[in-house]
Amino acid sequence: MSELSVVPSSLARPERAPHSAPGAAAVAWMMLERDLKLAFRKASQLVQPLAFFAMVTTLFPLAITPELTRLRHIASGVLWAAALLSSLLALEFLFRDDAQDGTLEQYALSGRALTGLLAAKTAAHWLLTGLPLALMAPLAAVSLGVPAHALPGILASVTLGTVTMSLLGAVGAALTLGVRRAGALLSLLTLPLAIPVLIFGAHATQLAIRGEPYGASLTLLAALAVFGMTLAPLAAAAAVRINLE
Amino acid sequence: MTWTWFHRLASPPHLYRTAGRLTPWFAWPAALLILAGLIGGLWLAPPDYQQGDAYRIMYVHAPSAWLSLMVYTIMAVAGAIGLIWRMKAAHALAAAAAPIGASFTLATLVTGSLWGKPMWGTYWQWDPRLTSELLLFFLYLGYMGLRAAFEDLQRADRVSAVLAVVGVINVPIIHYSVVWWNSLHQGPSVMYLGRPTMPPSMLVPLLLMFLGFTLFFGAVVLVRLQGEVLNRERAARWVEEEVGA
Amino acid sequence: MSEATLKGENVHLWRGERHVLRGVAFTVSGGECLQLTGPNGAGKTSLLRTVCGMSYPEAGRISWRGADVREDLPSFHAEMAYLGHEPPLKLELTGRENLQYWVGVRRRFAAAELDAVLERVGGRRWADRPVRTLSAGQKRRVALAGLLLMAVPLWLLDEPTTNLDVEGQHLVGALIDEHLAAGGLAMAAVHHPLAVSERGLRRLELGGV
Secondary structure (H helix, E strand, C coil): CCCCCCCCHHHCCCCCCCCCCCCHHHHHHHHHHHHHHHHHHCCHHHHHHHHHHHHHHHHHHHHCCCCHHHHHHHHHHHHHHHHHHHHHHHCHHHHHHHHHHCHHHHHHCCCCCHHHHHHHHHHHHHHHHHHHHHHHHHHHHHHCCCCHHHHHHHHHHHHHHHHHHHHHHHHHHHHCCCCCCCHHHHHHHHHHHHHHHHHHHHHHHHHHHHCCCCHHHHHHHHHHHHHHHHHHHHHHHHHHHHHHC | CCCHHHHHHCCHHHHHHHHHHHHHHHHHHHHHHHHHHHHHHHHHCCCECCCECHHHHHHHHHHHHHHHHHHHHHHHHHHHHHHHHCCHHHHHHHHHHHHHHHHHHHHHHHHHHHHHHHHHCCCCCCCHHHHHHHHHHHHHHHHHHHHHCCCCHHHHHHHHHHHHHHHHHHHHHHHHHHHHHHHHCCCCCCCCCCCCCCCHHHHHHHHHHHHHHHHHHHHHHHHHHHHHHHHHCCCCHHHHHHHCC | CCCCEEEEEEEEEEECCEEEEEEEEEEEECCCEEEEECCCCCCHHHHHHHHHCCCCCCEEEEEECCEEHHHHHHHHHHCEEEECCCCCCCCCCEHHHHHHHHHCCCCCCCHHHHHHHHHHCCCCCCCCCEHHHCCHHHHHHHHHHHHHHHCCCEEEEECCCCCCCHHHHHHHHHHHHHHHHCCCEEEEECCCCCCCCHHHEEEEECCCC
């Protein structure tokens, strides 16, 4: 005989069983904690996008010239192209695991807003991939001959840019959830949408390198990020639901 | 009450027949308008004082560009209608329109490139119009690629509809950022005739071409729509009766 | 009125070009378990997913407490638990952690309650090992613990006894019996009859395509 009152005694009564459900903030925090915990238990995965970033930035000096004074001119472009491509690589493990083992489905059926849950997952993903990338960017910049005074600007712009990349990537990953080997398709879908980030971000970086004020471009990058934060989780939730049908 | 025609359109056999009946009403006027526009533009209109006869490619280039954008918008609107009201006919329209829009985008790029040679001396320049069109072309390719990645037609419809809506929201942002980027870097002059106003002898054929192209799109999309409907309904009995075994 | 009743009326569902569900109808009231049987491909899983609201039927409706579930899916989901073929568990987390993150977004529960459900499914001993190290049967038991922990009136189960030994199958039957005795409802797709008492059992056979 079970002593559990796990099945609410209020079943027979007409009113809904009054569960105490956690608030939206607690739920978001729970998702964040979960994804961070999971990522650290498979930590080798986290390193890959960063290694890729380092590798790609190394390609350019090898392919073009080792002279730092000349590399400085293409540094902003190289950094941003590498950052964008590395972000794409990192999108693999945003939703895929959860979709495959059925946990994403359980979240879609939890009665909580899927938009908020996906937003929390995207935030965790950024903390795990975008932020490290942003922290590496100044290092890569130095290797491309960028002067020290430009580094804070580079850090700031790549930080904001990776936020938007994670958000756009979430939409792309949600759309291609069921597609096998979606890598190329994901890039094709996400990169055109990422062009504004690339343009404003590279410009901010370029201004920083030249020692000119870059506040306006940073503001534009921030605006893109905010715009993404409002719309991307919605689109991603819609796409996830469609793919779970 | 007034919406019954709308709901009846959703019925596949009705949609098929209506599309078939409407096609000539688009096709013939389109042919006449395009013919008139071509005669007016290629022959009757005077040469431009700056570009000579080279500008005449505008009569194909400008309408193609306009349509490449209009078709994407139609795809997004049709997708949204299909998502919200679960109308399969709307999804069929989006599917039918996509390759046509992509073709118009390609035509814009090709005519733009051909126009570029006499204007700039090169077959390609990163001017804002061409760059935006190129990105739009990638958006179309992404849409069609996403559709093709799903075996389940219903899922393909709904996922690509989400993509189209996300895309159409981003198109103005992408375009603005490209224009901004171009203005920063002393880009080549925009691909229109230098003067703000065009004489009627030049303007009228252009308007005829715009209208003709739009009707041409209408005719082609109706034909493709019939094909889409047949493909989607191929197991149904009305298809056998309509088209024969 | 708003009694705990699940009803399906004239449900039609297509999967691609297959007409999987053809006018399926059923009623499940409090204290009843609807056992879904049928050959592979008959639509058992499709029906469960349609009831959940994951698949959208081309015709017909599903109602819970007298109202169409589509009108307020989140509220319906809050009263419903769905277990698919595979236990929804992250391999890198322990059983206990899985339950915390899985059920924790739905409701708050005390550690004692978590311990109690693990005890009930016989999993207290290995609840703190990564799920990766558990056998298929143990994973299924963790999933059943999650089901209990959710504390909802409606259970939708897809092959709940897969990978379970005889003792495990009896456990499932006992859990369902207890659930029904408390007034809960269940709908279960099975290949073999459930070890559930006859009194609350209803049957629905879905035809093959």
